[in-house]
Amino acid sequence: MISKSQIKLITSLSxxxxxxxxxxxxxxxxxxxxxxxxxxxxxxxxFTTEIVANETHVYHQVTSGELKKISKLTNPNTSLAVxxxxxxxxxxxxxxxxxxxxxxxxxxxGTIIRLxxxxxxxxxxxxxxxxxxxxxxxxxxTMGSLARVVISYVDxxxxxxxxTLPIYGGVLEGVSxxxxxxxxxxxxxxxxxxxxxxEEIIAILTHKITIPQYGxxxxxxxxxxxxxxxxxxxxxxxxxxx
Amino acid sequence: MISKSQIKLITSLSxxxxxxxxxxxxxxxxxxxxxxxxxxxxxxxxFTTEIVANETHVYHQVTSGELKKISKLTNPNTSLAVxxxxxxxxxxxxxxxxxxxxxxxxxxxGTIIRLxxxxxxxxxxxxxxxxxxxxxxxxxxTMGSLARVVISYVDxxxxxxxxTLPIYGGVLEGVSxxxxxxxxxxxxxxxxxxxxxxEEIIAILTHKITIPQYGxxxxxxxxxxxxxxxxxxxxxxxxxxx
Numbered sequence: 001m002i003s004k005s006q007i008k009l010i011t012s013l014s015x016x017x018x019x020x021x022x023x024x025x026x027x028x029x030x031x032x033x034x035x036x037x038x039x040x041x042x043x044x045x046x047f048t049t050e051i052v053a054n055e056t057h058v059y060h061q062v063t064s065g066e067l068k069k070i071s072k073l074t075n076p077n078t079s080l081a082v083x084x085x086x087x088x089x090x091x092x093x094x095x096x097x098x099x100x101x102x103x104x105x106x107x108x109x110g111t112i113i114r115l116x117x118x119x120x121x122x123x124x125x126x127x128x129x130x131x132x133x134x135x136x137x138x139x140x141x142t143m144g145s146l147a148r149v150v151i152s153y154v155d156x157x158x159x160x161x162x163x164t165l166p167i168y169g170g171v172l173e174g175v176s177x178x179x180x181x182x183x184x185x186x187x188x189x190x191x192x193x194x195x196x197x198x199e200e201i202i203a204i205l206t207h208k209i210t211i212p213q214y215g216x217x218x219x220x221x222x223x224x225x226x227x228x229x230x231x232x233x234x235x236x237x238x239x240x241x242x
Numbered sequence: 243m244i245s246k247s248q249i250k251l252i253t254s255l256s257x258x259x260x261x262x263x264x265x266x267x268x269x270x271x272x273x274x275x276x277x278x279x280x281x282x283x284x285x286x287x288x289f290t291t292e293i294v295a296n297e298t299h300v301y302h303q304v305t306s307g308e309l310k311k312i313s314k315l316t317n318p319n320t321s322l323a324v325x326x327x328x329x330x331x332x333x334x335x336x337x338x339x340x341x342x343x344x345x346x347x348x349x350x351x352g353t354i355i356r357l358x359x360x361x362x363x364x365x366x367x368x369x370x371x372x373x374x375x376x377x378x379x380x381x382x383x384t385m386g387s388l389a390r391v392v393i394s395y396v397d398x399x400x401x402x403x404x405x406t407l408p409i410y411g412g413v414l415e416g417v418s419x420x421x422x423x424x425x426x427x428x429x430x431x432x433x434x435x436x437x438x439x440x441e442e443i444i445a446i447l448t449h450k451i452t453i454p455q456y457g458x459x460x461x462x463x464x465x466x467x468x469x470x471x472x473x474x475x476x477x478x479x480x481x482x483x484x
Contacts, residue, residue: 107349111466118465120456178480214362214479223360224353227472230465234473235480237456238420 002066006045010070010082016132023085025134029077035144041083048079072136085134088152094185096236097123099156100130101201102192103225109133110141111226112190117145119233124149125187127156160187160204167206169197170228174208177235182209184240190229196222244308248287252312252324258374265327267376271319277386283325290321314378327376330394336427338478339365341398342372343443344434345467351375352383353468354432359387361475366391367429369398402429402446409448411439412470416450419477424451426482432471438464 012018013026024044027033037043046059049067059079068076098121103109109131116124131138133151160167168182169189182188189205191197197205211223211231223231254260255268266286269275279285288301291309301321310318340363345351351373358366373380375393402409410424411431424430431447433439439447453465453473465473 111469114465115469118453118455177476211360211476212479213360223356223472227353227357227468230469230472231476234419234453234476237454238477 001060002047002062002070007070010045010080013082014072014136016135019085019132019134024082025085025139026072026080026082026136027139028071028073028080028136029140030079032140032143033079033081036081036083036147039144039147041086041147044082044084046079046081050078073140086147088150093123095120095122096182096184096233096240097121097125097187098229098233099160099187099189100124100126100191101156101189101197102127102195103130103190104193105225106131106135106137107141108193108224108226109135110138112229113138113142113149113151114145115226115230115233116149119237121233122150124151125156125159126151126153128153156189157200157204160189160201163187167204168209168232169202169205169207170232171197171202171205171208171210172222174210176212177209177232178212180207180209181239182207182232182236184236188232188236190225190232193225243302244289244304244312249312252287252322255324256314256378258377261327261374261376266324267327267381268314268322268324268378269381270313270315270322270378271382272321274382274385275321275323278323278325278389281386281389283328283389286324286326288321288323292320315382328389330392335365337362337364338424338426338475338482339363339367339429340471340475341402341429341431342366342368342433343398343431343439344369344437345372345432346435347467348373348377348379349383350435350466350468351377352380354471355380355384355391355393356387357468357472357475358391361479363475364392366393367398367401368393368395370395398431399442399446402431402443405429409446410451410474411444411447411449412474413439413444413447413450413452414464416452418454419451419474420454422449422451423481424449424474424478426478430474430478432467432474435467 013024019025027036047062047067048059049062049064067080070080098116139146166183166186168186189197189201211228255266261267269278289304289309290301291304291306309322312322340358381388408425408428410428431439431443453470
């Protein structure tokens with residue numbers, strides 16, 4: 001049984017405003033939920049249609065129909081949980097910090113968070129207009145990585161203006177990624193899906209880098225931002241030999 | 243005005259069976275449609291809510307309401323076109339051929355097609371159970387790249403069994419990508435989203451390669467298949483110096 005007040009809370013958590021107000025976010029699917037529990041995130045509710053063996057936390061069994069009502073997915077999974085938004089860990093201030101300038105698509109942010117986790121990036125810094133990392137679609141796309149990467153939302157212009165570290169940015173016309181050695185202690189900026197890095201941030205970059213295009217046609221407009229981030233981070237890791 | 247028979251045709255084109263039967267596929271949005279026209283694809287219908295200036299082809303003006311009825315998108319664009327599925331170009335048989343073993347997600351296939359176009363991969367070979375490249379969601383994700391990459395659906399097991407070229411495969415436990423030099427004339431296999439490369443194909447690989455994981459936690463399950471393909475292709479292009 002899901003109470004009316006629980007339904008109301010869960011529905012409200014689709015919106016960032018209410019996630020901030022209540023301090024909770026939603027995760028769906030046993031795999032994602034298990035990963036968050038294993039990472040020590042605090043569970044508020046857990047609804048599942050399955051019988052959970054040896055469960056170490058409280059859960060509520062519900063029918064598929066009940067779950068469908070609260071699910072944000074087109075094809076609801078077998079479980080939905082509400083977690084407390086964790087307190088921010090202090091960021092480890094070394095290595096490459098990835099900076100997102102206005103990334104809008106939840107799937108792209110999710111993929112970038114997984115990439116940061118894979119490549120051991122200590123800090124993911126988002127501009128304030130980047131999609132919220134506790135958006136249900138981002139949570140689904142990141143799997144457990146969301147609990148392991150330190151993510152902050154700041155005024156990236158002020159941050160980058162104040163640093164003395166090199167600031168690399170992925171742009172369409174810059175120095176080839178393969179000829180530029182990216183410093184291990186630095187910022188790496190990638191931009192919005194449609195417009196790339198904003199002009200005011202472009203002006204602060206110390207190094208503009210480009211992923212060379214090899215197609216005979218050279219007509220491909222640009223790479224997807226998550227794809228570009230994957231290639232940039234792989235190259236950072238290869239050259240810094242971490 | 244959209245006729246009943248046109249609506250029926252368009253609706254049927256969501257399914258691969260009918261795309262094959264009629265020899266048509268759908269593209270939505272002026273940008274994608276313009277790219278396909280520029281690439282010389284044969285237009286069958288073109289419906290748009292906009293007034294098209296200096297139009298060199300026939301189009302039908304429709305209302306947003308009419309467009310909504312035939313659109314496959316949640317947020318319909320301003321135009322929808324039906325194109326003839328192009329005849330296959332003969333593949334250029336040199337360079338790295340990318341082989342997909344059971345990729346299911348249309349967004350992933352779309353991203354991989356864009357990557358092949360970006361990096362000048364002459365041939366994309368898909369196993370028969372890989373999602374169809376004329377699926378409306380794939381078409382949306384590829385933009386014009388779909389018209390520029392030679393894509394075929396074949397029995398990849400037979401194909402790979404018969405070749406004398408090196409066959410590289412992206413797996414979780416293999417030689418580091420950064421220490422293995424990928425031959426320019428070769429096959430590069432990536433696998434299904436959940437299961438990776440199938441066992442029967444794993445058995446035929448001549449080189450198993452892995453994208454090293456650097457995170458302290460080493461808990462990230464795997465990279466998304468499109469992300470992994472991006473990193474593999476970038477490294478091929480960097481080392482072959484094309």
